[in-house]
Amino acid sequence: MSKPLRFGVLGASDFALRHMARAIHEAEGAVFAALATSSEDKATPFRAFAPDIAVFTDYDAMLASEGIDAVYIPLPNHLHVDWSLKAMEAGKHVLCEKPIAMKAAEIDRLIAKRDETGLLCAEAFMIVHHPQLQRVRDLLAAGEIGRLERVEVGFSFDNPDVTNIRNRPETGGGALGDIGVYAFGCARFATGEEPVAITHAEITRENGVDVTAEVSARFPSFGYHGYVSMRMAPFQEARFHGRSGVIVVKTPFNAGVAGLAEIEITDGQGTRRVESFPTVRQYVMQVENFVCSATEGASYPWSLEDAKGTQAMIDAVFKAAFDADQG
Known part of the structure; x- marks a missing residue:
């Protein structure tokens, strides 16, 4: 049996606290190993259910840690692409909250880095x-x-x-x-x-x-x-x-x-x-599917290309609304 995938959560968001950090903690084959946050005080509610997590007050320090295999990113939307790229450059698999990018074209950078590193990078599209x-x-x-x-x-x-x-x-x-x-x-x-x-x-x-x-x-x-x-x-x-x-x-x-x-x-x-x-419990299932894909090469149901398709539709909606306003 393969070793558990050790997750670091990049940011102490409320959504991570209520759903995803708990799902990582409970998912088979996953370990909630670390939390990166601007203030160690924000780690207190996470430690209530995962008392052994390591806490980093520097995001880059967590990415550099050899005790982390994968990173879950619940940061504000405009930070998703850059921190996903940094995580892959640090050798970590990436599960990033949606939307993984603000424009469809930005996802090409993630696809290129994924293909270059062989790491799994995916949008957290749980449904x-x-x-x-x-x-x-x-x-x-x-x-x-x-x-x-x-x-x-x-x-x-x-x-x-x-x-x-x-x-x-x-x-x-x-x-x-x-x-x-x-x-x-x-x-x-x-x-x-x-x-x-x-x-x-x-x-x-x-x-x-x-x-x-x-x-x-x-x-x-x-x-x-x-x-x-x-x-x-x-x-x-x-x-x-x-x-x-x-x-x-x-x-x-x-x-x-x-x-x-x-x-x-x-x-x-x-x-x-x-x-x-x-x-x-769809959040737990999402983590378990991510683990199977990252550790065993199993097919993942929502690729970066899939995420790009949805973002392309969002981009097209913005353009159509703009064109209508101008016309």
């Missing part, structure tokens, strides 16, 4: 590790609802705090980067298709940050409509509408946290069935 989205993909491929005609996705929450990094342009904030990756990525993953045109893009901004975006797109075989917002009541749903049936995913993104992981399938006669995944 592709959950069996509910994998099941949707398989049902669509099997023709369960006939020809797919339309995909509709909504994802929203209310975050008016102007000091939060999601609301600050200098830290790469914005609804499209934060949750648009889910609204677009889930459609791409489930269908295996890429958009051929953005047919409508309307973006509402506050303080230089996109807080709401409504998007329509054309894929080769279906139409897409979705919205994301940081100024609406919490909601999430993905709907796949075919000629002979409908698949609805009630909690496609924060399954097990915001609601139950369930797929509702309705056929053309109105017969409905529900498939549930009550015990799946």
Whole structure:
């Protein structure tokens, strides 16, 4: 049996504390070995469940440590590419929060470094590790609802705090980067298709940050409509509408946290069935899949190329909205 993959967490973010550091700590084949933070005091809540972690108050010092094999990066969006590159240059595998880059072209640098080093570098897009989205993909491929005609996705929450990094342009904030990756990525993953045109893009901004975006797109075989917002009541749903049936995913993104992981399938006669995944923990599964890929060469379900495809769609939405405003 291979040795456990020793993870260092680069930044004491609230999300790392609530979800990913705990997932690393609990995942089979992984060890939460270290935390890099600007203040050792920020390590206290992490030590409550992982008392043996090493704490570095210098990011580069953690990257230089021989006791670290992989790095999880939950830093603000605008820092993702540079620290992912630094980590690979230090010989570490990289699992970086989404969006892994602010522009699709920036991901080319990560792909080149990945290929040069042979290390695993991936965006932490946890929903592709959950069996509910994998099941949707398989049902669509099997023709369960006939020809797919339309995909509709909504994802929203209310975050008016102007000091939060999601609301600050200098830290790469914005609804499209934060949750648009889910609204677009889930459609791409489930269908295996890429958009051929953005047919409508309307973006509402506050303080230089996109807080709401409504998007329509054309894929080769279906139409897409979705919205994301940081100024609406919490909601999430993905709907796949075919000629002979409908698949609805009630909690496609924060399954097990915001609601139950369930797929509702309705056929053309109105017969409905529900498939549930009550015990799946997608953050833990993400870490375990990362470990298997990094240590055993197993296929990883979300490559940098996959992440680039979603970012390319985000880039296209921004351009379409800009063009519409100018025209």
